[in-house]
Every structure is written in structure tokens, then in C-alpha cells.
Amino acid sequence: MVYRKLFVVGCPRSGTSWLKRMIGSHSDVLTVPNESHAYSITYNNFTYLKNQKFKKRLNSAKWILMSYGLKPLLFGFNSEDLWQGILNKYKIYQKCQENIGLYNLVSYAELEQLIAKVGSGSEDDLIKVRTLNQLMFDRFFENNGGSEKQILLEKKPQNLRYIDVILRQFPEAKSIEIIRDGRDVCVSYQGRAKTTRWAKQSTITVAKIWKKAIETREKAKADLEISDRIYSVRYENLRTESARRTEQNFLFYWFRLRSSFN
Numbered sequence: 001m002v003y004r005k006l007f008v009v010g011c012p013r014s015g016t017s018w019l020k021r022m023i024g025s026h027s028d029v030l031t032v033p034n035e036s037h038a039y040s041i042t043y044n045n046f047t048y049l050k051n052q053k054f055k056k057r058l059n060s061a062k063w064i065l066m067s068y069g070l071k072p073l074l075f076g077f078n079s080e081d082l083w084q085g086i087l088n089k090y091k092i093y094q095k096c097q098e099n100i101g102l103y104n105l106v107s108y109a110e111l112e113q114l115i116a117k118v119g120s121g122s123e124d125d126l127i128k129v130r131t132l133n134q135l136m137f138d139r140f141f142e143n144n145g146g147s148e149k150q151i152l153l154e155k156k157p158q159n160l161r162y163i164d165v166i167l168r169q170f171p172e173a174k175s176i177e178i179i180r181d182g183r184d185v186c187v188s189y190q191g192r193a194k195t196t197r198w199a200k201q202s203t204i205t206v207a208k209i210w211k212k213a214i215e216t217r218e219k220a221k222a223d224l225e226i227s228d229r230i231y232s233v234r235y236e237n238l239r240t241e242s243a244r245r246t247e248q249n250f251l252f253y254w255f256r257l258r259s260s261f262n
Contacts, residue, residue, distance in 0.1 A: 011213035013188035014180035020155035180235035
């Protein structure tokens, strides 16, 4: 079954969670409850880790040992290591307190089954990974009673890095990017850092993260093959009721929803 997909992306701390809740309030939208990290867990393995040099691996030794074991740390990653790493990360994320990870899409048994299914083919690993992600989204959609008239909604800010891959893989998919003033993003990071370790970043680091997100967005918008399926909204504009209604009306027509937002 082919069903529409919508990916909410942007720089972290830009209001992606708030935008997800706003869009997810519509009855035609089936929302992945929390961030699955599907592409950063799977696709990143075969485009980044596989080519890491020893010195680079040593800089991430603790994380590699926990996720992949000693052999990949010492001798580098092969395909078997990376596929097993996906299963290992499922359990690691399951233990964290932020409710993020692939378990938001499928059970561990389902993931094992799907990896075995794609692994039996002769395709390149990157093709297999794209197929795995599609199968995980499909399984979530089916398990939650999704219909062809509904839209699957996933929010993951850093999916902006993979938006070209995602939109090329899914011609029926679209993406909404939310942009927030970089200074406010910094303040939001500082507030979140009081309770969350990953947000404890220097102002310079946050500025670089924000700048990189803007540059990635501009590159994607310049790609004529996918640019008409990327819509950008300003966080500051959405804070007013009238602007929020305008954006909701746009989404109503953009996705040909069966009813307007409440």
C-alpha cells in the first residue's frame, strides 16, 4: 500500500515537536509517537562508519565498543558488524529515558525479521538499508491501522541531513522544515541543558549546528528534483493564531486533507 508521508525537520530546538503536535492533531494524520532515528541509526552506518579510519574510531571508542564490539574498533567495520549494530542500538535506545529509537516503529522481533528479509538479497547495502526503513514505516503504519487516505508523520530534526535521500526514495513524501531565529535556538539549548546532557553545548557549537542546518536546507531547496516537496515555515510566525491558521489552511490544500484542522 502506498501512503503519503510527511517528515518534519529543522535545526534542533527550533520547534519541531510543537509543529508535529499541531499537524498531528488532524484526523488524517498518523504520527510516529517519538523520534525513531531510523536514518541516523541505519543509513549513517553505511555512509559514515564503514569508511572510518582507526584514529577516528579511537575518538569514539566507548560508543563503538558499546554498540558494535571490539573487533570493529580495532580492524574497522564490515557489513555484518553494521547490521548487527542496528540490532544492538535498538536495545541501547530502548534503555534510555528519552523514548527515542526504532522501537517507536517496530518490535525487536519484527526488526530481526525485516533485517533477515532485506539481508537475503544481493543488492548493495545502501539499497538494503533504504528498503529496511521503508519496511519499518510500512509495519508501523499497518500495525496502527493506517489507511491510504491517511498521512504518516515523523518528526526528527536531523532528518534534514537525509532529506534528499528520503524524498527520492518516497516520491509520495513531503517535508516541512521549521526555521527559528538562531539566537532563540541558543536560548532553547541552554534551557534544555538543565535536564538533558546532549543539549549541553557551547554557544559557538550551537551556532555552527544552526548554520549547518540552514546550509543543508538551502542545498536541498536548490535541488529541482525535490525542492517543490519541501515547505519552510518560520517558528516566530507560527506563534500568532492568524499565521497558524494560514499555515494549517496551506497544509489542508497541500495534502488534500478530507477536513480542515479544528
